[in-house]
Amino acid sequence: MALALSGLILSGCAPQDAVDGGEQSPDESAPTESAQDEDQSTEEDSEGAPEADEADSPEPEIEAEDGFWRLNTLPEPVAEQVMEAPVAEAGGEVASAKLEVLSLDTDGEFARMVVAWLPPEDGAFLGSESLQNEPGRVADRPYMRLLDRDAGQAHMPLLTTEKNFDSSAPADIDQDASAVHEMEPWRIRRTCVCSEVTTQNAADSEEPDQMELMFVDFPAPDSDAVDILPSQWHEPITDVPVSDGEPFEFDAEDEFTEVTMPSIHDEVPGEDYGNGAEYAESFPIQARSESLTGVSTTVDGESQEVSLPGDVLFEFGEATLTAEAESIISDAAQKLNEEASGQTIRVEGHTDNVDGHDINQPLSEDRAEAVAEVIEPKLDDEIEVETEGFSFNRPLVPNQDADGNDLPDNRELNRRVSFRYTVVDEDSGVEIDLGYEELEELPQAEETDAAEGAEASYILEAPEEDRNEKDVRIDLVGAERDGKSVMLRLGVALAEGSEFDEEAFSTFGGSSSARQFGRSTYQDGSRSAPNMLNISLVDPNADRQYFPTMLGDQGCLCSERLSTYEGLGPDAVPAYATFELPEELDGPLILRVPDGGQIELPKDAFQ
Secondary structure: OEEEEOOOOOOOOOOHHHHOHHHOOOOOOOOOOOHHHHHHHHHHHHHHHHHHHHHHOOOOOEEEEOOEEEEOOOOOOOEEEEEEEEOHHHOOOEEEEEEEEEEEEEOOOEEEEEEEEEOEOOOEEOOHHHHOOOOOOOOOOOOOEEEEOOOOEEEOOOEOOOOOEOOOOOOOOOOOOOHHHHOOHHHHHOOEOEOEOOOOOEOOOOOOOOEEEEEEEEEOOOOOEEEEEOOOOOOOEEEEEOEEOOOEEEEOOOOOEEOEOOEOOOOOOOOOOOOOOOEOOEEEEEEEEEEOOOOEEEEEOOEEEEEEEHHHHEOOOOOOEOOOHHHHHHHHHHHHHHHOOOOEEEEEEEOOOOOOHHHHHHHHHHHHHHHHHHHHHHOOOOOEEEEEEOOOOOOOOOOEOOOOOEOHHHHHHHOEEEEEEEOOOOOOOOOOOOOOOOOOOOOEOEEEOOOOOOOEEEEEOOOOOOOOOOOEEEEEEEEEEEOOEEEEEEEEEEOOOOOOEOOOOOOOOOOOOOOOOOOOOOOOOOOOOOOOOOOEEEEOOOOEEEOOOEEOOOOEOEOOOOOOOOOEOOOOEEEEEEEEOOOOOOOOOEEEEOOOEEEEOOHHHHO
């Protein structure tokens, strides 16, 4: 299968005297050519040019380049990333591969990304299977996403309802339909309009006979450059340029490249982007935090949503306010008077997914109107109020796991009434008293000798209910700040033992069982690999808890699982989580690891 970039025009710059030929005096001693001679010369030059180009083109060959095997006829990548992770096949040694983004191109409606997966010249090979949502599971598809930070949107791959799709059929997408609400949850991360992953981890890398190529189709981003989330576990590849109308052409006859199509017809991707797609999903990039009294704040672009738990305002399934609601709404009015003066506030009703939209849509509207009726007289005259109900179309977190099992705690978070208004630079400090108890204190982690490359290291003991019974070491690698956005880098390793255990976290007792890091809602109900989804940072001085930046309710800007999945060894596995934090912090923050413990981080870690 051959790969070529079509529509690429190479232009050279002529010397100024050649450009300004009208002002140049010809050399009178030079012989002149007739028009016929000129035409003949032009034709000969034109006929000879392809031969010269062919002579300059190298014979296709896979060669060692910068430590990785690469096909010499591939174009220069627009972005690249060396990806590393310990693998069981090499006894826990670090394996590597290089991901090259050969193209990220848009046709205005959809975008196509083409990548090459390069094995290392020496050492252990990290197979492309590591790019899956859950390695070894059905539908061997990569799970990648685009982050359009300027537009505040995360784009998921285009989706199909079946494992195999028709790459010759035009996209048939209902813009009002949502894959999240209409597809089985596991399919959302496993049935993309994309090729399959084909290579597996290996202890010793070998020169490949063919170069593995993959493609993934997405909704078209608005911006000229985006970040790429290449997997569930790796940090984003930043600032990748998006071309317009410069597609790759795949040739099924080329013996040096391989792309595995889950298509019912074609061996290579169709010329039209998005063919076979049934759903296009994009989600807002959201910063979420909570007061320690339980009031949630979600920042989405230039607006913020301050949410009150529905369960303290209403009985389940009802739209009549409880006796406690009056004082809570009064506190909320005071906060809005301080932070939203002169604005139009939208009171929003949100439900969980118990029952259908026919019940939850009017319920969400009635709840929003009930709160608006009480709060409006308490607001200053220059504040206007409007209401809207969203049923369960805008959850904060998933209502179900990847197997469709209900998540009661998440459903409780999603039942809420929110006030949406313009983001404030500084919180007013007005507290809304929900009558909640203080945040439960977790066991304090024990500090130990800092691991190599870490600023500090800590031991978290396994909770009593964790059937894996594995104590872990958390390494603080560092934090990188860009304005309010902070990327926290950690390492995770077994606290004891000298060998890699590929089943260290393979035992899962169900959603009610405690385990290090809590459970991942994006894996099936019987498995839950260590992840950064559930960690948080607490600022005790500001009485606020910060969560990783969310991609709607469909992921986070964090390691949604470790690269080693359920395995872990004595060498730290990299993990990251991105938070939105105030630029000025009063004191040290506390890292909370669900079910495991808490760590007071150094005061200067986030400066």
